[in-house]
Amino acid sequence: GAVVSQHPxxxxxxSGTSVKIECRSLDFQATTMFWYRQFPKQxxxxxxxxxxxxxxxxxxxxxxxxxxxxxxSLTLSTLTVTSAxxxxxxxxxxxxxxxxxxxxQYFGPGTRLTVT
Amino acid sequence: xxxxxxxxxxxxxxxxxxVLLRCNYSSSYSPSLFWYVQHPNKGLQLxxxxxxxxxxxxxxxxxxxEFKKSETSFHLTKPSAHxxxxxxxxxxxxxxxxxxxxxxxxxxGTRLAVHP
Numbered sequence: 001g002a003v004v005s006q007h008p009x010x011x012x013x014x015s016g017t018s019v020k021i022e023c024r025s026l027d028f029q030a031t032t033m034f035w036y037r038q039f040p041k042q043x044x045x046x047x048x049x050x051x052x053x054x055x056x057x058x059x060x061x062x063x064x065x066x067x068x069x070x071x072x073s074l075t076l077s078t079l080t081v082t083s084a085x086x087x088x089x090x091x092x093x094x095x096x097x098x099x100x101x102x103x104x105q106y107f108g109p110g111t112r113l114t115v116t
Numbered sequence: 117x118x119x120x121x122x123x124x125x126x127x128x129x130x131x132x133x134x135v136l137l138r139c140n141y142s143s144s145y146s147p148s149l150f151w152y153v154q155h156p157n158k159g160l161q162l163x164x165x166x167x168x169x170x171x172x173x174x175x176x177x178x179x180x181x182e183f184k185k186s187e188t189s190f191h192l193t194k195p196s197a198h199x200x201x202x203x204x205x206x207x208x209x210x211x212x213x214x215x216x217x218x219x220x221x222x223x224x225g226t227r228l229a230v231h232p
Contacts, residue, residue, distance in 0.1 A: 006159075034220075043206065043222045044160075093159055095220075105220060107152075109159040 006108035023094030029074035030096035038091040122223035135194040139207030150208040
């Protein structure tokens with residue numbers, strides 16, 4: 001149980017285009033989902049927290065207009081990287097939390113984004 | 117405020133020998149602590165968690181960790197390393213209460229190498 005999927009697993013796009021990454025909780029409802037970014041050989045950096053039906057809360061330094069997050073249902077959150085640039089190339093990982101009473105987050109397998 | 121320090125960026129052991137990955141934390145509230153493992157280009161898998169119950173926590177794949185409040189430590193151990201244990205390990209802290217958003221604070225990671 002508690003499986004989180006991400007799609008696509010990897011994507012290559014041209015500079016200036018937009019890319020959407022999906023995060024789904026497959027066997028539970030996730031009231032809260034988190035988006036992380038991980039640079040090579042570095043730790044995970046929290047980008048934003050999204051609660052179903054409300055606006056995402058972005059961490060300091062993360063551009064909300066560049067990284068659009070939508071949490072339209074209890075099983076789906078999307079991250080759209082708008083007008084992507086090579087410096088946006090990274091490993092993006094989402095996680096989902098079943099409910100406010102749970103301290104545990106379940107992580108997706110990640111999406112490797114390469115912007116050329 | 118919460119923070120995590122993983123004392124070793126790299127640890128190298130021989131197969132069959134013990135593993136010790138060190139983690140110290142700082143938390144304004146009673147903490148919940150986790151160890152996650154990440155294999156190359158993969159998402160994170162939960163090894164074990166401490167949430168104010170037994171201080172010695174047993175996880176998957178033979179790993180265990182002991183919560184020591186007096187030392188503010190949560191070191192990860194395994195009696196006998198296996199080649200498949202080679203991966204990146206993250207120590208993570210979250211306060212048992214943080215206003216409800218349950219942000220995870222990640223350590224920088226420890227890369228474990230296992231030699232035959």
